[in-house]
Amino acid sequence: MTSRWVGIALGIGMVCLYAAACSPGATPSNPSATALDSIAMDGDSGGAHVHASSQPDDKGYIDGWFEGKDVQLYYTKSYFCDPLSPPPALPCEVGAPPDEAPRPGPVPTIYAIVATPAVFNDPNFNPDTLACRFNTPCLNHPAMIDLSRIPGGSPTAPAAAHNHILSAHGGGWFHTVNIRVFSVGAWNAIAAAKSLSAVRALQGGDTEHGVPGVISGDTKTNIYFFIASWRND
Numbered sequence: 047m048t049s050r051w052v053g054i055a056l057g058i059g060m061v062c063l064y065a066a067a068c069s070p071g072a073t074p075s076n077p078s079a080t081a082l083d084s085i086a087m088d089g090d091s092g093g094a095h096v097h098a099s100s101q102p103d104d105k106g107y108i109d110g111w112f113e114g115k116d117v118q119l120y121y122t123k124s125y126f127c128d129p130l131s132p133p134p135a136l137p138c139e140v141g142a143p144p145d146e147a148p149r150p151g152p153v154p155t156i157y158a159i160v161a162t163p164a165v166f167n168d169p170n171f172n173p174d175t176l177a178c179r180f181n182t183p184c185l186n187h188p189a190m191i192d193l194s195r196i197p198g199g200s201p202t203a204p205a206a207a208h209n210h211i212l213s214a215h216g217g218g219w220f221h222t223v224n225i226r227v228f229s230v231g232a233w234n235a236i237a238a239a240k241s242l243s244a245v246r247a248l249q250g251g252d253t254e255h256g257v258p259g260v261i262s263g264d265t266k267t268n269i270y271f272f273i274a275s276w277r278n279d
Contacts, residue, residue, distance in 0.1 A: 106185045107277075109177035110156075110210035111240035115278060119210065121186045123272035126219070136202060137268075138188040140224045141195025144268035148219050155213035156220035156271055157242065157264075158206070161233055166207045168230040175237040180207040186271065196265060211242050215276065222269040226262040 107118040127137040128144040147153055165171055166180060178184040181204040191206075193199025212220070225245060227233045236244050246253070248261045256263040 104185050108184055108210070110212060110276075112212045112215065112276075114239060114241050116240065117212070118277045119212075119273045120275045120277070121272065122274040124186045125188055126270040126272070127188070128268050136188070136190050136192040138190075139192040139195060139269075140265055140267045141193070141199070142268065143266040144221075144270075147221065148270050148272075153219050153221045153270070154216055155223050156273070157211040157213070157245070158208045158222055158224050158267075159211055159236060159245065160224060160226045161207040161209075162226055162228050165227055165230045165233045170230050171233065172237070175209060175233070176207050177209040178205065178207065181205055188269070191269075209237070211240075211245065212276075213242065217273060217275050219270050219272055222267045222271060224262075224265040224267050225256075226265070227260075228262075229260045232260050 104124075105120070105122045107120055110117045110119045125138065126148040127139070128146045161171070161176065161180075163180075166173065166176070173179065178187065183189040183205040187205065189205060191203050192201045193203045194201040227236065232248050235248065238244075245261070249256045249263065252263060254263045
């Protein structure tokens with residue numbers, strides 16, 4: 047794959063939209079995030095992919111859920127995004143899969159369960175159920191994401207309010223799937239169950255579209271996170 051530099055054009059009008067990004071309820075060790083991410087080439091991939099971060103390769107724990115339990119995810123490496131064609135304003139995108147992964151072979155999934163503004167502004171919402179808060183990038187997460195491939199999405203959206211559900215126990219690279227929650231009742235049900243099965247029940251068996259006004263379907267991204275290890279909360 048031919049080397050390429052991706053120019054980042056940040057818009058002043060940050061929209062309060064949803065994506066796979068972050069900020070902590072129980073705050074992990076927090077890098078000094080800037081709105082403008084730096085771009086570097088990822089040596090792990092063997093190719094010229096975007097390995098971008100505000101402060102590369104910080105280490106710390108971020109909250110997550112797995113099979114009904116709270117877990118702490120140990121992040122040791124910055125995120126990886128493989129820009130799609132045509133090149134977007136930002137390298138990390140929601141709405142389409144990547145062209146290439148940071149390593150060959152099957153890669154497990156990390157689900158970014160996003161609380162949309164209708165949810166996190168509701169008086170019945172508990173902010174302690176978030177791993178990452180709106181417009182405050184978590185450790186080794188992108189500060190901005192291109193949402194232009196999903197309806198109503200901005201090409202320069204700030205970090206979203208979300209938590210994480212893992213598809214399998216293990217360490218290494220995880221591919222991000224974005225799921226947006228539009229109802230505080232649905233969010234509270236997921237936060238109580240802390241499981242992917244609760245998400246699937248709310249989607250009503252339609253993982254492509256979800257249920258309007260309740261929850262989206264599974265939305266592909268080109269974003270990968272490196273989780274070295276886990277521990278129970």
